[in-house]
Amino acid sequence: MLEDKNPSRTSLEQLGEFGLIQHLTKDFELKQSSSIMGVGDDAAILDFGDHKTVVSTDLLVEGVHFDLSYMPLKHLGYKAVIVNLSDIYAMNAQATQVTVSLAISNRFPLEALEAFYTGVAQACKLYGVDMVGGDTTSSTKGMLISVTALGFAKEEQLVYRSGAKENDLLVVTGDLGGAYLGLQVLEREKAVFKVNPNSQPDLEPYAYIVERQLKPEARKDIVELLKKLEVRPTAMIDISDGLSSEILHLCERSDVGCNLYEDKIPLDPTVIAAAEEFKMDSTLIALSGGEDYELLFTIDQKEFPKIKGNPNLTVLGHMTHKNEGAHLISRNGAKIPLTAQGWNSFTGNE
Amino acid sequence: MLEDKNPSRTSLEQLGEFGLIQHLTKDFELKQSSSIMGVGDDAAILDFGDHKTVVSTDLLVEGVHFDLSYMPLKHLGYKAVIVNLSDIYAMNAQATQVTVSLAISNRFPLEALEAFYTGVAQACKLYGVDMVGGDTTSSTKGMLISVTALGFAKEEQLVYRSGAKENDLLVVTGDLGGAYLGLQVLEREKAVFKVNPNSQPDLEPYAYIVERQLKPEARKDIVELLKKLEVRPTAMIDISDGLSSEILHLCERSDVGCNLYEDKIPLDPTVIAAAEEFKMDSTLIALSGGEDYELLFTIDQKEFPKIKGNPNLTVLGHMTHKNEGAHLISRNGAKIPLTAQGWNSFTGNE
Numbered sequence A, B: 001m002l003e004d005k006n007p008s009r010t011s012l013e014q015l016g017e018f019g020l021i022q023h024l025t026k027d028f029e030l031k032q033s034s035s036i037m038g039v040g041d042d043a044a045i046l047d048f049g050d051h052k053t054v055v056s057t058d059l060l061v062e063g064v065h066f067d068l069s070y071m072p073l074k075h076l077g078y079k080a081v082i083v084n085l086s087d088i089y090a091m092n093a094q095a096t097q098v099t100v101s102l103a104i105s106n107r108f109p110l111e112a113l114e115a116f117y118t119g120v121a122q123a124c125k126l127y128g129v130d131m132v133g134g135d136t137t138s139s140t141k142g143m144l145i146s147v148t149a150l151g152f153a154k155e156e157q158l159v160y161r162s163g164a165k166e167n168d169l170l171v172v173t174g175d176l177g178g179a180y181l182g183l184q185v186l187e188r189e190k191a192v193f194k195v196n197p198n199s200q201p202d203l204e205p206y207a208y209i210v211e212r213q214l215k216p217e218a219r220k221d222i223v224e225l226l227k228k229l230e231v232r233p234t235a236m237i238d239i240s241d242g243l244s245s246e247i248l249h250l251c252e253r254s255d256v257g258c259n260l261y262e263d264k265i266p267l268d269p270t271v272i273a274a275a276e277e278f279k280m281d282s283t284l285i286a287l288s289g290g291e292d293y294e295l296l297f298t299i300d301q302k303e304f305p306k307i308k309g310n311p312n313l314t315v316l317g318h319m320t321h322k323n324e325g326a327h328l329i330s331r332n333g334a335k336i337p338l339t340a341q342g343w344n345s346f347t348g349n350e
Helices: A012-025 A073-089 A110-127 A178-195 A204-214 A220-229 A243-254 A269-277 A282-288 A301-307 B012-025 B073-089 B110-127 B178-195 B204-214 B220-229 B243-254 B269-277 B282-288 B301-307
Strands: A035-037 A044-047 A052-061 A094-104 A130-133 A136-138 A143-153 A169-173 A235-238 A257-261 A295-299 A313-320 A326-329 A335-337 B035-037 B044-047 B052-061 B094-104 B130-133 B136-138 B143-153 B169-173 B235-238 B257-261 B295-299 B313-320 B326-329 B335-337
Touching: A052 A073, A052 B094, A052 B130, A052 B136, A052 B143, A073 A094, A073 A110, A073 A143, A073 A220, A073 A235, A094 A110, A094 B052, A094 B143, A110 A130, A130 B052, A136 B052, A143 B052, A143 B094, A143 B143, A169 A243, A169 A301, A178 A204, A178 A269, A178 A282, A204 A269, A235 A243, A243 A257, A243 A282, A243 A295, A243 A313, A243 A326, A269 A282, A295 A301, A301 A313, B052 B073, B073 B094, B073 B110, B073 B143, B073 B220, B073 B235, B094 B110, B110 B130, B169 B243, B169 B301, B178 B204, B178 B269, B178 B282, B204 B269, B235 B243, B243 B257, B243 B282, B243 B295, B243 B313, B243 B326, B269 B282, B295 B301, B301 B313
Parallel strands: A094 A130, A094 A136, A257 A326, B094 B130, B094 B136, B257 B326
Antiparallel strands: A035 A044, A044 A052, A052 A143, A094 A143, A169 A295, A169 A313, A235 A295, A257 A313, A326 A335, B035 B044, B044 B052, B052 B143, B094 B143, B169 B295, B169 B313, B235 B295, B257 B313, B326 B335
């Protein structure tokens, strides 16, 4: 009524999620002396005293980020916390608090919300963080979750995306691709269930990858491990969108290139087996699957002896001069440019 | 598929929003030594050093909290920040940062989001806060906004809802009821517009109340004024749900009663005129309308000389022993129990 409903239109698909955030936030300046880092890393950095406060926030939308037909609400509450804690750990910081907000339609009974909060409470307990606030309201359709995580670190402990140097080693925690393949298994069983509601899926062979999708963990242990090993990464990011996309973030923010070796990418045997079953390329899944919530970081080469042989850590390659670009060195020695294949949330339809 | 879809059902309407939050968060304990206050006040309190960090978060849902047919997106961005800052000021703290997250369907063009963020930027600039993060994603339907605000205060400056004492004076800032009546005007014009899209509404006579609805302000100035006057309220809350509901919150948290005098409730002449036009009782609107984002606080009687005659502040009544309950003393001397008529977001349909 008071607004022109037909301004010139630029579609969101053209920009993609990262382009959009960058575009929309480019004119925001930081004015407070306590704001050390705003948009552009895994979390904001605030200065309220001896330590730096770290804040991260994520929005999860039903039908976009999760499907309640196979995601139990308890797991959803757990995962909503985990994905935010992962951002705090990706700053090499300790997570201390979360706020959890929920918008839900009236189709959800109280018991469903209780299940959700049970999952939130489990994650809080396991990771030693406090739930300190939130907002609960109704939605006109579906369920929407917003979580903000806070944490702290000493200034000299903080690790940004921007500190990687040429010749630094690229290191990843755990293994990759499981969460994406777990989703494929769940989608397949959902399709079977639609045709035959009496079917009893046998998910046992897929337990590991289904759990990677439904109940991921954040690598709090790695922050502690790095401290114990006295290794301070030069740059770090968590893997939410896929290895390829995260490497490109590190390269862009650090102004370097990267050589990633295909034969070094850590894959669980279940991932390899499931990839074969689904006739998918396991390297492509690791590069583009996302949602693994492992940490990806770079270290100076002289730190290598400290991490060598640690079963949690795999060296994937090394950073190069930025003019060399970012490449995958395949098993047969081909050099393939990395592209951001991270899941783009703006390609769906309304 | 993996979840029992027919557990026993308790409807959300039975609980209402406050009951729901209380119910869902009752089992959360605070474990971190830095968590001073979690759920249960306008904002959480965190301890990261000399000052206390204050965090508040709100979720706004299209079709529930706002109607884009008369809410310009720039105003919506502005208001989304304001409602959160108001919570920080209600702690007697300084607001310093916000994170702004947005879920939107593809029906919105980029220009709409730009308008939204222009409003966010305006609010940030005017209130001197930094936008330090957020998340932008797609929704399956409509628009959803989640804002988290952070701020800080010295421990001795913080004001909780729970500090009101018997005989304390109850004080409110500004005037009440405008935002609700502004909404009525906008709803009426929307109905007219549906019948005759060529109608040109004359909103000029309603400028004040429409602005109270579309572009409210948070009372940062009051936090500064109280500091200047050397008045530390014993308890404070912001008026988001209506005077009646907020008084009941103060009474419950402070374990006191209250006498509120009808003839003291500050009403703008535009509010009185519009209430007459809509054949509504202006006292009831002030009690139940909400969204005025004024501050409501209590002070020790001996502080009265410091605030006397200040045009920003109105003494509405006084706190009593809890056994006396909370009452409105009407113009004709009748004593009417106050009830929470604050807008209940769970009464809508899916």
